[in-house]
Amino acid sequence: MKLTNETKVGLLAIVSIVVLVLGFNFLKGKSLFSKTPVLFAEFSNIGTLEKSNQVKINGLPVGTVYTMVPKDMEVNKIIVEIHLSREVNIPKNSVAFIDGPLVGGAFINITKGDANVYLASGDTISTKLDQGLISDIKAQITPTITRVNETLDSLKLTIGAMNDIFDPNTKNNMRSLIANLAISSGHLQQMLNVQSGMLGKSLSNMNSITGNLAANNDAITSSIRNVEVTTSKLANSNIDGTVAAMQATINELKNTISSFNSSKGTLGLLMNDRGIYDRLDNMTNRLNTVALSAEILFDDIRVHPKRYVNISVFGGKNKGEPLTSPVAKDTLVVKQ
Template sequence: MSKFKSKELKVGAMVVIAFALLYVGLRFLKGINFFSSSRTYYAVYENVDGLVASNPVMVNGLNVGMVSHIDIMHDEGNKLKVELLIKNDVAIGPKTVAELSSNGLLGSKVINLNIEPNITQPLEDGSRVLSMADKPFTALVADQAAPLVEKLDKLMTDFQGSGAEAKNMMHSFTKTSSSVDSLIVANQVKITQLVGNLAQTTYLLNRSLADLQPTLENLNKLSTDMAKTDLSKTVEALDKNLASLQAVLDNVNNGNGSMGKLMKDEQLYNNVNHTVQSMDSLLMDLKAHPKRYVHFSVFGKKDKAPKEVKSAVDTEAAE
């Protein structure tokens, strides 16, 4: 009988130990370390907005503790009491604020401790800290989207106001389109002829451009040759020739040289003119009476001209 009782005690003790280990393991998985030194504080919120036990407690982004338990305070209007398990080396002052906020876009909650500097009298273990709840993520989105919604509402109002104008414009556009279609149908033959003439003109223009291509190539070659030519020397030589011609013209105008004297000296001009006239008369007489000036005979016979003729010839020669 005693052996049977001893076995029951052993089984009961093992069950108790198993439950104790399970409890400790579950708490450990939640982040509670029974072997570390920590202190407990609590904050009161009207709405924890999804905060659960084991959510972190942060100070400037550093994890310094966790939410250990959340209770409902029935005697204070069903407010929520959140127990905070904080490391022993973190000093909490009377002005410290436990701010409930969102951790990222996924909506997980976190307690941010805003600790005042220069704490002289830290709060004791189990004290209440000030609390503040941040706006929910949906409320923040709603605040940011409110101006956009207002602008969209105004835009829709303006669009509804301009609906009649848009309808009239579409009606006018439809009417204009019908008129254009009728005009195209009425002038279909002319449009076809115009397109044909345009195609023929384009063909002739292409042929003209093809015929013009060699000329353009020659012009290009000529411009290239002219670019290679030393135009400065050519211009310089032309300038010298013009200067020489100008000097000659100046001499002529001043009466220098033969040409200048001939143009400026009237007596010399008259003498030259008289000489030319005399030579012209002599040539005409030589052509009319060649025997007076040339004596030719096969037998060496002299031409016995009458004395009066000889005297006339001598007189003309003397003149």
């Protein structure tokens, strides 16, 4: 029987359609030649989960997501159909949640329980709402980003205010200030120079001083020892007795001065009695008068000795007038 060209084209089209359907189902994770175990899970939010995304247990892929349909018209829950690609025992108290890496699509992660009874095909696994690693990072980063945005806004306002403050004159002043700082730093570098700087010279002087101290260490030690000996002698000396003797002497001096100031005793009477003072003054004046008269008499005897001693056979000569005041000693002339 000879097939026509139209029949050949029809058969080829049918085979192509079958291969296309089988390949599409294979890419979706369906088993083509055996019955696949099916589990169901209900989530209130599936996030970025899509069909054919993996289902993992302890990081190992064990199935794929087949379909996702709403449970009711309000879409309060979403039923996810999971087709297992491996024969694994999943305890009934296991929990499924949606997780996702930093880079890549979301997947369903199953945390195994410890029950001895396992889920069968067609059972519904328990779920929990877990935002996953990316959601946790977003939740932690979002407040930081908000604060960064607020800081940037404040920085913009600050920069604007600084632009208003820094007029051309202020900018020139800032340039001058920076230039002065550069000059000052150069001077500071010169001062800190080890060889020619003031600090280097000061350190050299300090080294000389410390060298002299080290060279005279024995003399310094001897001086300190002498000071220790002197202080030891002072500590052992009878300072209290000396101080007591000095205090007694001071007390006696006070008593003597007090007796001078009082009207008791000879010195006190002489110092405080006005009558005695007047009598002594009169006596002094009289003594001065007697001394003056005596001096005049002695001068008159020297000047006119013949007035007092006269031995003459034929009569005396003119004796002259008597003196009334002392004669100056540098012009005294004795007449013969």
